[in-house]
Amino acid sequence: MSVLVNKSSKIIVQGFTGKEGTFHSSQMIDYGTNIVGGVTPNKGGITHLNLPVFSSVIQAVESTNADTSIIFVPPAFAANAIIEAADAGIKVIITITEGIPVKDMISVYDHIKDLDVILVGPNCPGVITPNEAKVGIMPGNIFKKGRVGIVSKSGTLTYEAADQVVKLGLGISTALGIGGDPIIGTTVKDALKLFIDDNETDIIVLIGEIGGQLENDAAKWYSTSKSNKPVVGFIAGETAPAGRTMGHAGAIIGGKDDTAKAKKGILSQCGINVVDSPAEIGKKVLEIHNKNS
DSSP, X not given: OOSSOOTTOOEEEETTXXXXXXXXXXXXXXXXXXXXXXXXXXXXXXEETTEEEESXXXXXXXXXXXXXXXXXXXXXHHHHHHHHHHHTTOSEEEEOOOOOOHHHHHHHHHHHTTSSOEEEOSSOOEEEETTTEEEESSOGGGOOEEEEEEXXXXXXXXXXXXXXXXXXXXXXXXEEEOOOSSSOSSOHHHHHHHHHTOXXXXXXXXXXXXXXXXXXXXXXXXXXXXXXXXXXEEEEOTTOOTTOOXXXXXXXXXXXXXXXXXXXXXXXXXXXXXXXXXGGHHHHHHHHHHHHO
């Protein structure tokens, strides 16, 4: 088992023929990802990157049995693209698009909350299960197969953590970038649950940031889950001033539990192995691995 994507995933690309969609689709195909086609309205019937193009997601699903979608649609149209994919029966929707209006995401959230679908993102780097499927914009070459799962709000820190883990002789089961927007489909807790339940993951790296309660909610759930699967945690934004958005729209300190210091304290109290610097993530993972071996 892996988390969300693997070599059996049948993936379509929404916004397939656009500049971003074309570039990243080429990279995903080169990685070996099983992309079965793409969707661009009014362009159905042509081929692009040697794959079929469909005018709608439902046509793509009926023709290819696709179960996963990655979205590179511009922000103004991305919410409709998510809803279209969900209504067509897609099970995993990975939304790379940045800058989707919050009011649009509220509509998306209300629409999909009772459907059998997992939304990752928006404004995220995607999901990669090394040697099987890269469904996103991450540099595939730094991810090697192993048994360490990564859940992160930060794309860059995902890559940094993966690079450290791999250079220390371990590897990655799946890396899941959940995105840093105020309203996202898969929360830190949702992602943590997926890795806790994954029999190919032995250690989990949780990379959070200031703002919101997602990390705290995940930590509190973990402490009551009775799981003995170890988690290494890092919270970015220690030096951020209160009230200022830092990088991500969701990274703004509002309440007293939103600060990096407060979050680190809550994570520690809940049994998570917290490190103070991103440079320490790999070392802590290796330390836990060696202790448990």
